[in-house]
Amino acid sequence: MSNPLFEFARWLQDTSLRLDLSQSTWAVPIIGAIHVLAIAWFGGSVLVNDVRLRRFRWIGISILIFTGALLFWSQPLRLYYSEFFRAKMLFLLLIAVITLLPARHARLAMAVSLALWAGVILASRGIAYR
């Protein structure tokens, strides 16, 4: 009966940080802006696709996950019910699987994950409009 993801979202919804984040004038705009900046940072290092940029990529993805988690925290239940948010998480999960599995077809994996990243961005923008 009880869905752990829903329970988690509902628990987050009742935390005081959720209240602080959603009631602050500047918190969500600033965190959102840093999130978008990190997309540019991360996007460039993915396209260049060079081992020397591994650290850049990790910095980018860490900032994305950290700011993304805070943005989720600011409205957990709304996002839990958002189809676009669910699609985005599914795409991210697929990207993680493709990236972490040993690459047998490197170019194919690269093409699929780039397409999935485009899907992630599309779904992200969709969240704001539904």
Next chain:
Amino acid sequence: MPLENSWIFPVVESIHVIGLAAFVGTVVLEDLRTLGLNIPGTRHLKAWTIAGLAAILLTGVVMFLSDPTRYRHNPAFRLKIPLLVLALATQGPLRRFGPRVAAVLSLILWTCVVLAARAIADFDV
């Protein structure tokens, strides 16, 4: 124009963000390289940089035209456009101050452009 209320606007906006990742991403790396960081060049990605810029400008104009009044009165947008012009100038006229100065200005200005852009949605009046 009812563009604001259809699925077209989010899609156009998404292409804008994808273009941003390609364009600003490659420009930032090139700037950091100019400043002496040991990272690979992005010259072979020139096509991505140009395609990204084209996508951003095209979708940007489309979004502006969907509701010019909204954007003209939006303080974040009014800040973004001069910053954008200056940021673009770092690729051309501002080079005369030397490649390193241009690279520092480019990093700062593109960061400000992205911050101001994101703030447009937060400053609707």
